Amino acid sequence: MSGSSNLGMHVDHGIEEDPEKLAEFQATIDARTLIEPDDWMPAAYRTGMLRMAEHHANSEIIGALPEGEWITRAPSLRRKLALTAKVQDEIGHGQMLYRVSQDLGKSRDQMLRDLITGRTKYHNVFNYPAPTWGDIAMIQWLIDGAAIMNQKTLADGAYGPYVRTMKRINMEEAFHFKSGEDMVLTLMTGTSSQRAMGQEAFDRWWYPSIMFHGPPDKPNTLQSPAMRWRMKTETNDSLRRRFVNRFAPAALDLGLKIHVVTKDADGMVTSRKPDEKLRLNPDSGDWEFTEPDWEEFFRVIRGNGPCNKKRLALRRLSYVQGRWVRNAIVHGSTALPNGGGR
Template identity: 50%
Template sequence: MYGGGSIFEPVKLDELAHEDPVKLAEFEARIQRGEKIEPDDWMPALYRKQVIRMIEQHAHSEIIGALPEGTWITRAPGFRRKMALLAKVQDEVGHAQLLYSAAETLGKTREQMTLDLISGKSKYSNVFNYPTFTWADSTVISWLIDAGAIVNQMANARGSYGPYCRALERICAEESFHLKYGHDAVVYLATGSSKQRQMIQEALNRWWPPIMTFFGPADKISAHTEILMRWKVKMATNDECRQQFLDMYVPKVWELTLTLPDPLLRKNEAGTWEYTEPDWEEFKQVINGKGTCNKERLAVRRMAEEKGAWVREALLKPEATYVKPLA
């Protein structure tokens, strides 16, 4: 998942000029050989910075991404779906913990990452700043956004930074269950009553534009893709992931006789999907805190951080909360 305050600003490759050229050459040779970089290995400062940014924003996206679905736990139709959604949301929070741990291996503390999130300094995926008006919105997230996440994460699980790759292997396994859960819920609505079909179609109409920006800016305007591909932190470009997602899931949507709100969406003779260019200006605004639900999402995360402070204090300083039992 992507996002970042400097997402459209060029990466300063001149930072590499300060690195030891011999060490830098060996580092890049290791990556080209397909070796994993581990926390204690030498790495350029720019690599460390870029990997922290990517993993941290992924972790934030898992935490914030649990919120739009989490609001539907108590309202999900039937006990079975309530239990399934509860388990899914719990998994997403667990994914964040794995990712924060991976980012910590590069030297940034979890506490600092959390502070950077709630202050607005660190970013998270833009798609989670849109409202879930109906149960159908929740099902579209569970199916198509989780499907997009798997496309991206399966590629990056083959990347160069060891702790991130190992975290992604487990995350992808769990996301595959989430995708099946979401697909089942969407199929149920799509094959149900006219009202249910209307709900799922309206949800698709709302979520398709954000989904098309989910993989990040088009390669021609992406600031980070080139260096991340060079160092095999990313194993596919934003546009390649978007094309793979369209290949896999547009036919599945059409199989349900549902439509997608893009009159230009088609596969050309070369086998490439053509589509309406996403609104990258809206994407930029949402990433930088001006989306429909940005303030709401961060307010919830800030409240959780404040209300959980006593628990963290008790765990770190148990003697401070010890109460002597009565004689």
């Protein structure tokens, strides 16, 4: 479900590369020929792609945690089957992306350990709470919608293994998005309490989904190595504009009101008022809206969001709980866990 666009791309310019090789590399990318794992690549490109794929993989497996908790409480058997399938898909995406990362030079074991010890990060959007079924619907509609939008542009990138993985992932994301749209439509064409649940969840998720594509572009974004090397193919602001143009009118047609909200430390809405800047600009054809609170965005990235600790704690618990299984299959260990499973 994820994407990597809110990852800061720290490219190390300190390494001197052979200018001839560098020019050849750029020419290959400009000719839209894909780069394969053992082609020559600048050290900064290898590090950057590894960081991006690893961050993406981490996001897939952390992103499945809030959804997994709702499987037992899904409102119908069909929704339960669908959510189970979605969670299985997301973990599968994590597997594929860890494989891409491994070929760039870091072991999977190391990546899983870096995630639980907080040395590496995952997408910011998974640090928000999902207290109702309405949240599950909104996550699948808005966040998976934003993710497909982002991943379609990443599938047009330059690194072969990542591009192939994006294509396969997007195929599955289409199901996530469609079933999310179906859930949101069900809520918003339902009873008054269903519509209220939809609205409250929308209030919680609208701004995280606008922030999904990452912080505002810097003036020189188009010249950055990430864009020149086609690690990314569209800027954050451009993706965000397309996202709002698509989803704001759809939300309004569904009877949802678009609010500017304040939230407490647990991510629950404490006050809301209509977004007065929201309108379709007839000249540009784009929707205008109130900018997100970017300070909140950076606060959450630094680890102080509503669910940062909870998400990581669950991943750490799973890591510790699963250790005896991994030892059994990797090393043939027959040691059973203390207390029979915990």
